Amino acid sequence: MEVFLQQLINGITLGSIYGLIAIGYTMVFGIIGMVNFAHGDVFMVAAFVALVAFLILTTWLGISSIAVALFIVLIVAMLFTSLVNWIIERLAYRPLRGSFRLAPLISAIGMSIFLSNFVQVSQGPRNKAIPPMVQGDFVLVTHNDYAVTLSFKQLIIWGVTAVLLVCFWYLVAKTRLGRAQRACEQDQRMAALVGVNVDQTISLTFVIAAALAAVAGTMYLMYYGVVSFSDGFVPGVKAFTAAVLGGIGSLPGAVIGGLLIGLIETMWSAYFSIDYKDVAAFSVLAITLIFLPQGLFGRPDVEKV
Amino acid sequence: MTEGAANQRIDTVAALRDAAITTLLAFGLFLPLIGFHTVTNIRNELELDTRWPLLFSIVAVVGVARLAYSFLLAPWLERIKLRPMATTTPAWRATFGKWFVPFCIGFVIVYPAIIIAATGFGGALKWVDNFGIQILIYVMLGWGLNIVVGLAGLLDLGYVAFYAVGAYAYALLAKEFGFSFWILLPLAGVMSSFWGILLGFPVLRLRGDYLAIVTLAFGEIIRIVLVNWVDVTNGYAGISGIPRPSFFGIPFNANDDGFAATFGLEFSPIYRTIFLYYLILALALLTAFVTVRLRRLPVGRAWEALREDEIACRSLGINTTHTKLTAFGMGAMFAGFAGSFFAARQGFISPESFTFLESATILAIVVLGGMGSQIGVAIAAIAMIGGTEIMRELDFLKQIFGESFDPTQYRMLLFGFAMVIIMVLRPRGLISTRAPSVFLKEPKPVPVDLVKQGHG
Numbered sequence: 001m002e003v004f005l006q007q008l009i010n011g012i013t014l015g016s017i018y019g020l021i022a023i024g025y026t027m028v029f030g031i032i033g034m035v036n037f038a039h040g041d042v043f044m045v046a047a048f049v050a051l052v053a054f055l056i057l058t059t060w061l062g063i064s065s066i067a068v069a070l071f072i073v074l075i076v077a078m079l080f081t082s083l084v085n086w087i088i089e090r091l092a093y094r095p096l097r098g099s100f101r102l103a104p105l106i107s108a109i110g111m112s113i114f115l116s117n118f119v120q121v122s123q124g125p126r127n128k129a130i131p132p133m134v135q136g137d138f139v140l141v142t143h144n145d146y147a148v149t150l151s152f153k154q155l156i157i158w159g160v161t162a163v164l165l166v167c168f169w170y171l172v173a174k175t176r177l178g179r180a181q182r183a184c185e186q187d188q189r190m191a192a193l194v195g196v197n198v199d200q201t202i203s204l205t206f207v208i209a210a211a212l213a214a215v216a217g218t219m220y221l222m223y224y225g226v227v228s229f230s231d232g233f234v235p236g237v238k239a240f241t242a243a244v245l246g247g248i249g250s251l252p253g254a255v256i257g258g259l260l261i262g263l264i265e266t267m268w269s270a271y272f273s274i275d276y277k278d279v280a281a282f283s284v285l286a287i288t289l290i291f292l293p294q295g296l297f298g299r300p301d302v303e304k305v
Numbered sequence: 306m307t308e309g310a311a312n313q314r315i316d317t318v319a320a321l322r323d324a325a326i327t328t329l330l331a332f333g334l335f336l337p338l339i340g341f342h343t344v345t346n347i348r349n350e351l352e353l354d355t356r357w358p359l360l361f362s363i364v365a366v367v368g369v370a371r372l373a374y375s376f377l378l379a380p381w382l383e384r385i386k387l388r389p390m391a392t393t394t395p396a397w398r399a400t401f402g403k404w405f406v407p408f409c410i411g412f413v414i415v416y417p418a419i420i421i422a423a424t425g426f427g428g429a430l431k432w433v434d435n436f437g438i439q440i441l442i443y444v445m446l447g448w449g450l451n452i453v454v455g456l457a458g459l460l461d462l463g464y465v466a467f468y469a470v471g472a473y474a475y476a477l478l479a480k481e482f483g484f485s486f487w488i489l490l491p492l493a494g495v496m497s498s499f500w501g502i503l504l505g506f507p508v509l510r511l512r513g514d515y516l517a518i519v520t521l522a523f524g525e526i527i528r529i530v531l532v533n534w535v536d537v538t539n540g541y542a543g544i545s546g547i548p549r550p551s552f553f554g555i556p557f558n559a560n561d562d563g564f565a566a567t568f569g570l571e572f573s574p575i576y577r578t579i580f581l582y583y584l585i586l587a588l589a590l591l592t593a594f595v596t597v598r599l600r601r602l603p604v605g606r607a608w609e610a611l612r613e614d615e616i617a618c619r620s621l622g623i624n625t626t627h628t629k630l631t632a633f634g635m636g637a638m639f640a641g642f643a644g645s646f647f648a649a650r651q652g653f654i655s656p657e658s659f660t661f662l663e664s665a666t667i668l669a670i671v672v673l674g675g676m677g678s679q680i681g682v683a684i685a686a687i688a689m690i691g692g693t694e695i696m697r698e699l700d701f702l703k704q705i706f707g708e709s710f711d712p713t714q715y716r717m718l719l720f721g722f723a724m725v726i727i728m729v730l731r732p733r734g735l736i737s738t739r740a741p742s743v744f745l746k747e748p749k750p751v752p753v754d755l756v757k758q759g760h761g
Contacts, residue, residue: 052341
């Protein structure tokens with residue numbers, strides 16, 4: 001029971017990170033119908049930007065307050081990652097809009113290879129480890145010498161994710177931009193006819209996706225304290241799994257899917273085999289797509305002649 | 306010309322503004338990861354270094370490139386657009402098209418002889434191995450995947466799994482039971498084909514991007530099993546000492562019963578390399594030949610019909626289940642052949658050789674070549690694999706960028722970049738016409754825009 005409770009806490013933490021990345025997949029798929037394969041690597045780039053920003057703040061500027069540092073790192077990572085994703089969309093995806101379906105996917109795979117190798121070449125192939133940013137934890141329950149703990153960093157991840165999701169929900173549901181996005185999702189040509197700037201809306205979608213991935217990247221760096229150039233691929237595929245599980249195109253689905261994937265992964269590692277934890281996530285992906293292709297909250301895909 | 310010149314007047318102010326914006330964006334883009342460098346010091350702590358000169362030179366190059374684009378490239382592109390399109394293909398192109406394939410086949414057959422004549426026995430080893438065998442493996446894989454992606458329109462991102470099945474089938478059976486290469490080659494093909502059909506079953510209902518992602522998941526699952534099932538596969542350490550293929554029973558070694566001694570030649574490793582070269586060449590040509598023939602059979606026509614419209618296929622009574630499974634099985638079989646050849650050539654295999662990157666590379670070759678076009682796939686394989694191999698040879702760059710400059714580490718960087726650029730410039734691939742498989746009087750090339758792709 002204690003193990004289960006602990007794994008629940010760990011799983012929700014991991015799931016929050018996956019959920020934040022999954023929103024990026026689901027938004028981009030919803031609006032232009034492409035699997036943005038490079039999104040996982042955008043997340044990895046964000047973690048590196050956060051790493052550099054954190055080092056500048058702590059070693060050069062000597063900021064000792066972790067809360068201030070973390071806040072600034074978060075903002076810097078969001079800004080730079082948004083810029084990166086905006087440029088990627090302009091260069092690699094926009095010229096291919098309206099081309100045949102595979103073209104943007106191939107371009108995105110190329111971009112994914114480019115980004116991970118760019119980071120490898122510019123920052124070196126080794127793992128980058130930083131001293132723990134946040135330490136300490138609450139002991140929730142102790143039973144037979146097994147203490148169930150909730151660490152401060154897990155609490156921060158939960159808090160930041162919750163706050164961001166509320167902001168994000170407000171953005172999509174209540175603002176002009178959100179309405180334009182939903183309009184483009186339904187019918188781009190019609191949206192353009194009634195005065196929505198489709199190109200700009202799509203660009204902003206990529207920017208928002210990147211900003212959320214940047215938060216996930218910063219949280220990942222804070223949680224694990226280590227990042228390497230190859231860390232984008234597997235979390236990327238898992239977050240995509242989360243998006244599919246929740247029903248691609250559905251925003252609450254992405255978050256819930258993320259939490260589910262995080263839970264499945266930690267429970268699997270705890271009770272079965274940690275070596276095969278990626279197999280668990282990939283199997284969930286395959287099983288969902290085969291038996292429930294519309295996901296938990298998605299609209300069924302109707303086949304038309 | 307004056308009229309044209311008036312239209313193409315370059316707006317200097319706009320060009321300068323564009324260049325300034327691009328420079329600024331490039332600065333923002335490269336500042337965190339090129340401007341700063343994280344290094345681990347002796348105490349194993351992470352420290353920051355700055356690389357301002359590198360950052361500013363890269364940003365300057367980007368700015369100048371943008372200016373050059375506005376002033377030189379853009380007007381040139383405009384002029385090309387204005388030029389009237391040729392309506393008839395010139396005669397030399399028809400002749401060229403007719404003789405191109407026979408010439409290429411002839412060239413690859415005499416290629417080792419040319420190389421030996423040019424560089425001697427010692428230098429030829431590298432050229433036949435890295436540029437011959439390596440490229441031909443990818444040509445073969447590309448042609449194999451072309452059946453699945455190009456003909457049947459099923460997007461497969463886990464193709465390397467079948468390549469791995471072939472390689473491990475050969476390695477394990479040859480080591481454990483001592484079967485020869487020639488027995489195991491068809492066996493590996495059968496096994497891969499079996500896996501292709503097995504993994505094909507559950508994904509029959511999926512299409513497009515979803516199919517791609519599920520096949521990716523299957524490919525990764527097979528790789529993770531190879532990594533973790535240490536008792537059988539030896540995990541990350543891989544399998545070494547895999548028996549090499551023999552020349553119809555005569556081994557390639559320095560012994561008295563070896564190849565060189567039997568034929569009264571002086572021993573040299575080049576003989577085995579040349580043998581392997583012709584082996585993979587034969588396998589690749591077999592793949593191409595079978596594909597060309599299959600396109601004319603009912604199953605091949607059903608594949609292409611399936612790519613165009615699945616619902617129409619079903620209404621006409623084509624069994625889509627069989628059609629898809631034969632495509633998966635056939636594609637996987639050739640991957641299995643290539644896999645067992647790979648294991649036999651290397652003598653060592655590990656899961657590292659079968660990562661997602663390999664699948665992406667093979668798919669990129671098929672798509673960049675122009676899906677469904679055999680020649681296009683071959684050209685793309687030569688360009689992409691040969692191009693990355695050439696990066697190893699560019700030692701003269703060290704004189705420009707300093708001794709620590711290592712061109713090989715930029716291989717995959719440029720590979721990814723090239724994928725994006727080629728997609729943006731030619732989304733339909735290098736060869737943009739398809740040979741029709743059905744025609745009335747004479748075959749006319751089909752413009753690729755009429756071919757639907759990746760829907761399956």
